[in-house]
Amino acid sequence: MRFQLTEEQRALKAGVRELMGRRFGREALRAAVDAPGRLDRELWRALGDAGFFALRLPEADAGVGLGLPEAVLAFEEAGRALLPGPLVATHLAAGRVPGAATGETVVTAVDGELVEWLEAADVALGEVAGAVPLRSVDPLTPLHRTPTDAGGPAPDPVVTLLTAAEQLGTAVRVQELAVQHARTREQFGQPVGAFQAVQHLCAELLVRTETARVAVYAAAATADPADIAAARLLADEAAVRGARDCLQVHGGMGFTWEADVHLHLKRAWVRARRGGGGTESEELLAARLVA
Numbered sequence: 001m002r003f004q005l006t007e008e009q010r011a012l013k014a015g016v017r018e019l020m021g022r023r024f025g026r027e028a029l030r031a032a033v034d035a036p037g038r039l040d041r042e043l044w045r046a047l048g049d050a051g052f053f054a055l056r057l058p059e060a061d062a063g064v065g066l067g068l069p070e071a072v073l074a075f076e077e078a079g080r081a082l083l084p085g086p087l088v089a090t091h092l093a094a095g096r097v098p099g100a101a102t103g104e105t106v107v108t109a110v111d112g113e114l115v116e117w118l119e120a121a122d123v124a125l126g127e128v129a130g131a132v133p134l135r136s137v138d139p140l141t142p143l144h145r146t147p148t149d150a151g152g153p154a155p156d157p158v159v160t161l162l163t164a165a166e167q168l169g170t171a172v173r174v175q176e177l178a179v180q181h182a183r184t185r186e187q188f189g190q191p192v193g194a195f196q197a198v199q200h201l202c203a204e205l206l207v208r209t210e211t212a213r214v215a216v217y218a219a220a221a222t223a224d225p226a227d228i229a230a231a232r233l234l235a236d237e238a239a240v241r242g243a244r245d246c247l248q249v250h251g252g253m254g255f256t257w258e259a260d261v262h263l264h265l266k267r268a269w270v271r272a273r274r275g276g277g278g279t280e281s282e283e284l285l286a287a288r289l290v291a
Helices: 007-023 026-034 041-049 068-080 087-093 157-184 196-222 225-255 261-272 279-290
Strands: 107-111 114-116 123-125 132-134 143-145
Touching: 007 041, 007 068, 068 087, 068 157, 068 196, 087 107, 087 123, 087 157, 157 196, 157 225, 157 261, 196 225, 225 261, 225 279
Parallel strands: 107 123
Antiparallel strands: 107 114, 114 143, 132 143
């Protein structure tokens, strides 16, 4: 059997990428960095109008009527664009919280002891009493810490998978940035991509990204918790290590504030802390193997 995106899925992916490029290009990204903590409500409503938050709602409930694989494609593109805001929480709240599906209501949720975009959100799901601001490494993701981690149920597999999709988007973007720089930046009279060490870094970026892509797309099709856990681990690695290798390809200029590479690395770090990643996915996979 051959597993390929359908024509409709490719069109959805292209449409979301076009929307991100038009409404949240580099100029908008840098403006958001310069105004940390401010959520662009007009952009949020534009996402709602495009059906981003209502993708998985039935058409009978004014949704788009698509499934988890299509949501993964949309969130991959959001991750590639570094789109800020509690996207996953608002998407999951569509159909349950009035206004979430249309982008009129911004919804965030407690994840362990952390909550993203608390002050900008209209609705917070979970116990946030006594939450205190936490200095975030990512200027585009304000964080609060709740007084205690109450434990609670295991992370929602959909949250885990959509986070993996965002991480995949970051892995794709840093790969693009690394290859573009390797082709255009010259040292000693030739592009830096002509040097074997740089070629190896770019090749490793490609391998990790495509491995993560296969795992994330497969998990979206099966919705199996073990597949989702494996996809999350691979996507986290592809995003974090990929951003680090992209910095290496850029050299000293990659560490400057004006470059965008560090923003991708910082977002990947923050996403990797969300529930369902790291030890939680490793434990789930270990338990499945033992069983």
